Amino acid sequence: MTDTETSTTGAVPAASHYERIGGAASVKAAVELFYKRVLADPDLAPYFGDTDMEQQRRHMVLMLTTVLGGPNNYAGRSLPEAHKPLHIPDEHYDKVGAHLVGTLTELGVPADILGAVQDILAQVRDQVVSDGNRVGV
Numbered sequence: 001m002t003d004t005e006t007s008t009t010g011a012v013p014a015a016s017h018y019e020r021i022g023g024a025a026s027v028k029a030a031v032e033l034f035y036k037r038v039l040a041d042p043d044l045a046p047y048f049g050d051t052d053m054e055q056q057r058r059h060m061v062l063m064l065t066t067v068l069g070g071p072n073n074y075a076g077r078s079l080p081e082a083h084k085p086l087h088i089p090d091e092h093y094d095k096v097g098a099h100l101v102g103t104l105t106e107l108g109v110p111a112d113i114l115g116a117v118q119d120i121l122a123q124v125r126d127q128v129v130s131d132g133n134r135v136g137v
């Protein structure tokens, strides 16, 4: 048995992905690095032209915390509400996903947690991408 599984007595609960990567400080570091990468990407930066990046980072920290099994304090908009008006094509979704996975890889996140994040990226794609032209293009 690994130290991440629940013990047979049930006395030691399994650590969440959130706890295993180092909790709040690690998620905050990951989100900062992630948006640095996104804003340095000329295909993606224009989406964030009118966005308050402080607030954006706060929302993403809370969302990633929840996704990784930490405390659920996310109170932002739903993924479709936030993204459908942006008309994001699959190719830009793929780039954002690659930046997220690349960031987590760079920070040394274990492979099983990376796999779980990739599964979630596949599950929520339809809530984020949409057909049609990008606003302003």
Ligand code: HEM
Residues within 6 Å of the ligand: 044, 047, 048, 050, 051, 052, 056, 059, 060, 063, 075, 076, 077, 078, 082, 083, 086, 088, 092, 093, 094, 096, 097, 121, 124, 128
């Ligand atoms: C799994 C993928 C994604 C997740 C989990 C995610 C998460 C979030 C969250 C939590 C917010 C804040 C919502 C709020 O303010 O209430 C947000 C907003 C935003 N996202 Fe994403 N996002 C994803 C993919 C993308 C992609 C692919 C793009 C662009 C290519 C993008 C562009 C934006 C922009 C521009 C905003 C801010 C909209 C505004 O300023 O009103 N997101 N996203």
